[in-house]
Amino acid sequence: MLENYIQQATENSPQVEAIELQYEVAKEKVNAANTLPNTEIGAGYFVSEPETRTGAQKAKISVRQMMPWFGTITARENYSSSLADAAYVDIVIAKRQLAMQVTQTYYQLYALKTKQEILQQNLELLNTYEDLALNAVEVDKASSVDVLKLQIRQNEISEQRELLMGDELAMESKFNNLLHQEEQPIMVEDSITIPAEEPMLTLEDLELHPELEKYDQLFLSIKKSTVLNQAEALPSVGIGLDYIAVEERPNMNFSDNGKDIFMPMLSVSIPIFNNKYKSVERQLDIQQNELKAQKENRKNELDSRLKEALQQRISARISYQTQQKNIEQAKDAEEILLKQYETDQLDFQDVLDIQELQLKFQLKQVEAIKNYYLQTAIINYLSN
Structure with a gap:
C-alpha cells in the first residue's frame, strides 16, 4: 500500500517533473556544444x-x-555532458526525498487513526464501567460520585478523540498534496508492529549517497571545464x-x-593577452577545493543524521517493548479489580487509575511505532 503511494507521488510530483525538465535542458546543451x-x-x-x-x-x-583548435568542440561536449550527469543526480535526490516525505506522513497518519481507535475502545470500556457503577449504586456498593467521575473521564477521552480527528484531516490534506491529487480519504494498514530484530546496516553505505555523488559529478564537471578552458586558450x-x-x-x-x-x-x-584564461584556471582550482570542503562537510552532516536516526530508532524499539509489558500488567491489574467486584465493593477510582494508565501505555506504544518508522524513513533515505 505504501509503495503504491510512493510510486503515485513520484509519477505526479510537479517538483520531480520540473527537475526532469531541467535535466532534459542540460542534455540538449550537449547538442548545442557541437557547433x-x-x-x-x-x-x-x-x-x-x-x-x-x-x-x-x-x-x-x-x-x-x-x-576552434583541434579538440575544443569535444572538450565543450564533455563539459556539457558532465553538467547533464550532475543534473540527473538531482532527479534521484528529489525522488528519494519525496519517498521519505510520503513514508513519514503515512506513518503519522497511521498513528492518528490508530490513536482514535484506541480512544474509541476506551470509551466503550468506560461505558461498561459506567453500567457497573450504576448497578453498584443500586446495591450500595458505589456512590453517584463514582458514576460522575466515569462520565467526566468519558468526556475527556471524547475531547481527545475529536482533536485527533482534526489532526487527521490536516494530515490527510498534506498526504493528498504529496500525491498531487484531489482531497480524498487515505487508507492505511490496520495494524503495524516493529520487527523482532534490528536490520543490519553498515555506515559505509553512506559513501554512495546521491547527495555526495552530486559533489563528485560537479567536481568532474570542473575538471572538464579546466580542459575546455585550456583548449579555448589555443x-x-x-x-x-x-x-x-x-x-x-x-x-x-x-x-x-x-x-x-x-x-x-x-x-x-x-590569444596573446590570455590573462582571462589564466584567471579562469585559478577560479576553477579554487572551486575544486571549495567542492571538496563542501562534500566533506555534507558527509559529516549526513553521518551525524544517520547515527542520530539509528539511535532514535533503537530508543523507539525499547519504548515499544516497555509499553507492551506495561499494557499486559495493566490488563492483569484490571482483571484483579473486576474479580474483587464479585465478592466485595469495587473501587472505581482504582478502575479509573488503571484505565488511564492502560490508555497512556497504548498511546505511547503507537507513538513508539510511529517514531520507529519515521527514523526508518530517514535511514532509508541516507543509506539505500
Whole structure:
C-alpha cells in the first residue's frame, strides 16, 4: 500500500517533473556544444569603382568561418555532458526525498487513526464501567460520585478523540498534496508492529549517497571545464573566400577582360593577452577545493543524521517493548479489580487509575511505532 503511494507521488510530483525538465535542458546543451562560430558573410558595392587591368571592380562578397583548435568542440561536449550527469543526480535526490516525505506522513497518519481507535475502545470500556457503577449504586456498593467521575473521564477521552480527528484531516490534506491529487480519504494498514530484530546496516553505505555523488559529478564537471578552458586558450583558425565582380573594359579584346577575382583567405586568431584564461584556471582550482570542503562537510552532516536516526530508532524499539509489558500488567491489574467486584465493593477510582494508565501505555506504544518508522524513513533515505 505504501509503495503504491510512493510510486503515485513520484509519477505526479510537479517538483520531480520540473527537475526532469531541467535535466532534459542540460542534455540538449550537449547538442548545442557541437557547433562552430557563426559564419560571417559580407557584401559591398564599389561606389567609386577601382580600375584594374582587367576592368573595373563593381562589387565584393566575402565569406569567413573561424574554426576552434583541434579538440575544443569535444572538450565543450564533455563539459556539457558532465553538467547533464550532475543534473540527473538531482532527479534521484528529489525522488528519494519525496519517498521519505510520503513514508513519514503515512506513518503519522497511521498513528492518528490508530490513536482514535484506541480512544474509541476506551470509551466503550468506560461505558461498561459506567453500567457497573450504576448497578453498584443500586446495591450500595458505589456512590453517584463514582458514576460522575466515569462520565467526566468519558468526556475527556471524547475531547481527545475529536482533536485527533482534526489532526487527521490536516494530515490527510498534506498526504493528498504529496500525491498531487484531489482531497480524498487515505487508507492505511490496520495494524503495524516493529520487527523482532534490528536490520543490519553498515555506515559505509553512506559513501554512495546521491547527495555526495552530486559533489563528485560537479567536481568532474570542473575538471572538464579546466580542459575546455585550456583548449579555448589555443589559437583559432579561420578560412574564407573573397569574390570580386569585375566589369569588362569596353572596346578592348584580351583574354582576361572582365575576369572576376576569387581570393581564398586564411587567418589565425591568437590569444596573446590570455590573462582571462589564466584567471579562469585559478577560479576553477579554487572551486575544486571549495567542492571538496563542501562534500566533506555534507558527509559529516549526513553521518551525524544517520547515527542520530539509528539511535532514535533503537530508543523507539525499547519504548515499544516497555509499553507492551506495561499494557499486559495493566490488563492483569484490571482483571484483579473486576474479580474483587464479585465478592466485595469495587473501587472505581482504582478502575479509573488503571484505565488511564492502560490508555497512556497504548498511546505511547503507537507513538513508539510511529517514531520507529519515521527514523526508518530517514535511514532509508541516507543509506539505500
